[in-house]
Amino acid sequence: MVATPDPRQRAWARFVTAQAMLLEHIEAAFSEADLPPLAWYDVLWILENAEHGRLRMADLARKAVVSRSNVTRLTDRMEKAGLVARSDCPIDGRGTVCELTAKGRALRAKMWPVYRKQIDTLFSKHLDSREADLISTAFGRIIDSSNQRKSS
Amino acid sequence: MVATPDPRQRAWARFVTAQAMLLEHIEAAFSEADLPPLAWYDVLWILENAEHGRLRMADLARKAVVSRSNVTRLTDRMEKAGLVARSDCPIDGRGTVCELTAKGRALRAKMWPVYRKQIDTLFSKHLDSREADLISTAFGRIIDSSNQRKSS
DNA sequence: ATATTGTGGTTGCATTTGCAATTATAGGCC
DNA sequence: GGCCTATAATTGCAAATGCAACCACAATAT
DSSP states (O other), X not given: OOOOSSHHHHHXXXXXXXXXXXXXXXXXXXXXXXOOOHHHHHHHHHHHTSGGGEEEHHHHHHHHTOOHHHHHHXXXXXXXXXXXXXXXXXXXXXXXXXXXXHHHHHXXXXXXXXXXXXXXXXXXXXXXXXXXXXXXXXHHHHHHHHHHGGGO | OOOOSSHHHHHHHHHHHHHHHHHHHHHHHHXXXXXXXXXXXXXXXXXXXXXXXXXXXHHHHHHHTOXXXXXXXXXXXXXXXXXXXXXXXXXXXXXXEEEEOHHHHHHHHHHHHHHHHHHHHHTGGGOOHHHXXXXXXXXXXXHHHHHHGGXX
């Protein structure tokens, strides 16, 4: 490996590499526990924290950072598995609301310990709380700025 | 959004979200410039920094953090595009070495300014050098530990 | 009211990915 | 040498993804 001169570029490179490596471990852990992939967890978690456990498709897509069509297919599968339910939006005839079911809630609760364990051993374990706070605030800035570019 | 109590878990959440958002922007930038996806850049860059611009398939897979079969397909496409060339490994009859071509080198050079611009505006711009260093070292630890888990 | 333009969501199709075989060779052991 | 197991890389097939249409309805203008 050649040294990247700029510390920010090195940070970027490690950021990308770490992400890829950790996701691999996490998906493997879910798979070994006969649980669905991380993307499902994300959707369940987002819905669980939304008002009444429901969200419009587009909002769900934005929060989960996936494309519209992708969230359609994702919820197709999850609906088939009984984890969410779709219904027409009462205030917008075009819209659809995606709602968490009790089964979905239960699955999220079941997935969390597996996920948490991976986060702890792969990630949290290697950070002191000062570092964690710094990473949070720095990435918070990055996310905000990236969000603003959405309009373009 | 509900507040995640543990600062490390919040850091994790933002880490994952930021990654997804930034990759979206970066892929879009490559696409708009009629350039191939980031995965190709990664392979080209890895080869360019390897001895003689060549690497065994398995090593390439490890460095690029992709599965074996995936790297096979990736190099299939890149070979078809004339960016890399495969040949039998002289010291291991099973092996294949993947070598960067002049065309591949040229494409990497052409992609870099586009990539760099995205890294700068989306990522580097929001970090001071102290933060960048901290992120580098923290993620360096995380990557090392994750690598050690590979053996299991 | 009617036309026009915009937005929400889904679908079709091509590309890409992941996983489980499969093939070919290496390396140790007898 | 012959046998057994392990490793390198590829392939087939199913699943997931991205993109460009597409349909239905909303919102605005006239």
